[in-house]
Amino acid sequence: MLKNLDSKSRIVSLVMLVLSLALILTACGGSSNPPQKQADSKFGGNLISTELGDPKTFNPIMAQETSSSNIFEGYIFESLITVNGKTTELEPGLAKSWSANDDGTVWTFKLRKDVKWNDGEEFSAEDVIFTYNVIYDEDIPTSTRDVLTIGGQKIKVEKVDKYTVKMTLPQPFAPFLRQQPPIIPKHKLYQAWQNGEFKEKWGIDTDPAKIVGTGPFIIANYKPGERIVMEGNPHYWQETESGKKYPYVKRWVREIVDSTETQVLKFEQQKVDFILVPNKDYRRLKKKSEQENNKYQLVNAGPTFSSNFVVFNMNPRNPELDKKPWKLDWFTNLHFRRAVAHAVDRETITEQVFAGLATPQWSPVSKPNQQFLNEDVQKYHYDLDKARAELKEGGFSWNEQEQLVGPNGHRVEFNFVTNAGNKDREAMLNIIANDLTALGMKIHTTPIEFNKMVKQLTSEWNYDAILIGFTGSIEPNVGANV
The missing domain is CATH 3.90.76.10 (Dipeptide-binding Protein; Domain 1)
Incomplete structure (x- = not known):
């Protein structure tokens, strides 16, 4: 994460404000003893950050995507x-x-x-x-x-x-x-x-004043495609040792941008106060952060619980199946999926996309999750020869043009999408697609708007393959429905 150090009138003390955000997330809720009240720091100021895309809903029960839950989880709504x-x-x-x-x-x-x-x-x-x-x-x-x-x-x-x-x-x-x-x-x-109207309640067209939670913030204003403005909840229950109510931040503006490139540009122009550093910019920004009199600080927060993965459409309710039913046969073929697993060049992705700051993940449990991580699982290392062997065992073959043909005689050709604006995923998509092409497949790569992609995945079911991420958590079971 990068944070600007001279945001002037917008922030009283950014370091304390960033710290206070962490406290908001952590001190509200191990033991079943009440959290200790925190010592007073400086209150006031505005915090400005960015979000990649608009939320899909403000209803926490209906939300199925991080573009929504990132806005309100822990900030507007709280759990026991x-x-x-x-x-x-x-x-x-x-x-x-x-x-x-x-x-x-x-x-x-x-x-x-x-x-x-x-x-x-x-x-x-x-x-x-x-x-x-x-x-x-x-x-x-x-x-x-x-x-x-x-x-x-x-x-x-x-x-x-x-x-x-x-x-x-x-x-x-x-x-x-x-x-x-x-x-x-x-x-x-x-x-x-x-x-019977709950499904329609608290959509993004709702008056923010009608969205009611117990969290440290309220939504003061929302302009689609522009910004979400959050202000301190005057009724918030948690307070400091002297009785001052959290949060420290008076006003939090979350600007909606179309790409990680725009996030970095706004940060370097000192228009936002912190960003998560895109991997392709890491080395450049790290070097700048070490220069004398530089105005921002690079903070290594350690590995995340997030993971990226490929999902194939194995849903028999896919409305497109009546046109090309053989695609379901490919994607449900275990050898096909094993072949694709062997065709994912994790080392190249780590170096080229994540600047060396990533680790292969071989199960649904991510690296920092020491409570549940088991390293002794099947690992599908990058090996195109093994991928070809798996395809052959699965009934696939190659024609005279070295094009991959399925057991049903149709050339293996499908659409492969990810969310537009996420440059890391777009780069990953191209690397994976290139190796699948080397196996004789014809791949159509298309970045699309995030909420549209989620809709295809969860309710329309009219996709072939998607590269997406899962934020994850300590408890693996929260992803059971995925």
Whole structure:
């Protein structure tokens, strides 16, 4: 991450503001003891950052993409339990403590009594129960339901009193605490849910004043394609030792840009205060950051839980299948997918795309996740000869022009897309496509708008292959529905 050091009137103390953002994410929620109040620092100032593309929704139950959840997760909406961003331990959030019976099937959560929604209404057990009721409603298309369904059964959520909730699991379930959903306000959304209108609530055309959460920020203004303006929630419950309410930042402007190149340009022009450094710019910006009197600082935050991966369309509901049904035969062929795995040149991608700052990932669990990482798994190293052998075993062959032909006699040709504006993924897409071409495939690479790509992937199903990323977390089960 890069941060400007002389943003002048916009920021009182950027270092403390950036630190305060970390505290917002980590100190709200290991032990079931309340978090320690933080010492006072400087309050005030504006923070300016960038987002790649517009959100798709402001409804946390409906969100399925990071373009949406990055805006509000932890900032507008909070969960009963949070994760310390540094230690990865569980910490109290909206619940000040929790306990379980001996076999871990009955959990009791004690809620905070000092929490209000940002419209001044009181937070209570009713909101928790309402949130789970919405999630378990089969008419609501939410990905959260999958990870909160245990052995095919729901969690029973009951109100003990105004500030106590009991949850009974159908069986012991280790991921339970790390999968607590964002809590939504019953007083604002219950009627819409009853009327069958919940799916339409809090879209991006909603008046920001109507979006109500318990988090440290409220959405003050949103202009599609331009910016999202967030301001401190005057009712936020967490405070410093002297009783000052978080957040430190008075106003947070999140400018919407079309590419990582624009992010870097705005940063170097000192129009934004921090960015995540694109890998292709790392060496250049690192050198500049070391120069005398330079005005920004490079911070190494360590490896992320994020991963990039290729997904093939194996969905029999693909509306395009009636035109080319043989594509489903290719993508569901295990040898075909093994061949593609051998055709991914991870070393070249690491060096050319990520400036050497990446690591191959051989399972759904990412490198920094020491709690669950298992290195003893099957590894598909880059080897085009092994890729050809897998294809041959899968019934594929090559014609006189060295074009790859499937078992059904059709040349292997398909579309391969990723999200436009993400230059790292666009570069990865081209590297992978070149090696697939070397195997005799005909690949059409097309970067498209991120939310359009997500829609194809999750609801329209009319794609061939997609290169996309998953932010991931410590708990692997949160990606079970992926």
